[in-house]
Amino acid sequence: MERMRIAVLISGSGSNLQAIIDACEKQQINGDIVAVISNRPNVYGLERAEKASIETVVLDHKEFESREAYDSALMEKIDTFTPDLVVLAGFMRILTPGLVQKYKGQMLNIHPSLLPKYQGLNTHQRAIDAGDKEHGVSVHFVTEELDGGPVVLQAKINILPDDTADSLAKRIHQKEHIIYPLVVQWFSEQRLTMEEDNAVFNNKKLPAHGADYA
Numbered sequence: 524m525e526r527m528r529i530a531v532l533i534s535g536s537g538s539n540l541q542a543i544i545d546a547c548e549k550q551q552i553n554g555d556i557v558a559v560i561s562n563r564p565n566v567y568g569l570e571r572a573e574k575a576s577i578e579t580v581v582l583d584h585k586e587f588e589s590r591e592a593y594d595s596a597l598m599e600k601i602d603t604f605t606p607d608l609v610v611l612a613g614f615m616r617i618l619t620p621g622l623v624q625k626y627k628g629q630m631l632n633i634h635p636s637l638l639p640k641y642q643g644l645n646t647h648q649r650a651i652d653a654g655d656k657e658h659g660v661s662v663h664f665v666t667e668e669l670d671g672g673p674v675v676l677q678a679k680i681n682i683l684p685d686d687t688a689d690s691l692a693k694r695i696h697q698k699e700h701i702i703y704p705l706v707v708q709w710f711s712e713q714r715l716t717m718e719e720d721n722a723v724f725n726n727k728k729l730p731a732h733g734a735d736y737a
Contacts, residue, residue: 527554527711530606532597532614533561537568538696539612539633539703544575546704553711558604560597562616578604584616594622601626608710611665612703620667628717630665631710633703635695637677637732638663642670647688647695658682660695661733662706664717673722674733675715678702702736 529547531540540559546552559572562584572579580600587593598621601609611632623630636646638661650658659679666672678698682691709715715724722729 524553524713527552527607528557528605529554529608529610529707529711530558530560530601530604531556531572531610531612533559533566533568533612534563534615535566535568535613537566537571537612539699540568541571542700542704543610543612543707544571544577546708548575552704552708554608554707557606558601560600562593562597562614568613590617591619591621594619598622598625608707610703610707617669618665623665623667627666628664631662631675631703631706632665632670632672633660633662633699634670635660635692635699636670637661637679638670638674639731645688647691650682650691651686651688655682658691658695660698660702662702663733664722666720673717673720673729674731675706675709675722675724675729676702676734676736677732678736698736705736 533540547555556577558578560580560582561569562582564581564583569579582597582600584593609626609630637659641649657679659677661674661677663674664672680694
């Protein structure tokens with residue numbers, strides 16, 4: 524089986540990027556990160572990539588007059604690396620429909636909630652405010668609906684009485700760094716696909732909330 528080519532899009536420190544870099548280096552993932560693209564200059568995720576000898580690209584969104592113009596340039600840049608998979612790792616941009624359609628079934632994202640709960644921002648505080656007993660993180664395929672694509676895998680944590688948004692975020696991050704590389708591994712092994720807006724793993728359609736990480 525050929526090694527998969529992965530492009531990772533970031534906007535910040537790149538902790539999930541590092542988890543995927545580590546999994547590639549350990550041969551857990553049957554693939555290699557061929558490019559890390561950031562919409563912001565001078566973020567730490569770019570340093571992580573450079574330390575791992577991965578090619579980096581900065582495509583500053585502030586230099587473009589519209590979201591469409593930016594995404595058009597981004598697609599051109601991504602395509603120069605001919606990736607099999609595009610991974611959003613803290614890429615803080617709402618994508619245009621044209622970009623989403625182009626990489627449909629080949630683009631993954633991670634979201635800090637138990638989707639379909641709490642799409643969008645401030646998920647940790649929203650879970651606390653709602654009095655939820657559980658919170659978590661979801662890896663999903665990207666569709667035109669924000670945080671609404673088919674869920675592949677979720678990891679859960681209990682919300683403790685003294686939890687804050689910050690303490691939840693720290694514990695969620697630990698789960699992110701486990702399940703995101705795992706889902707990329709499944710994709711690299713050709714065990715994971717998106718078919719008719721469903722996530723399919725080992726030839727079986729996953730439930731709406733995806734698989735549960737034990």
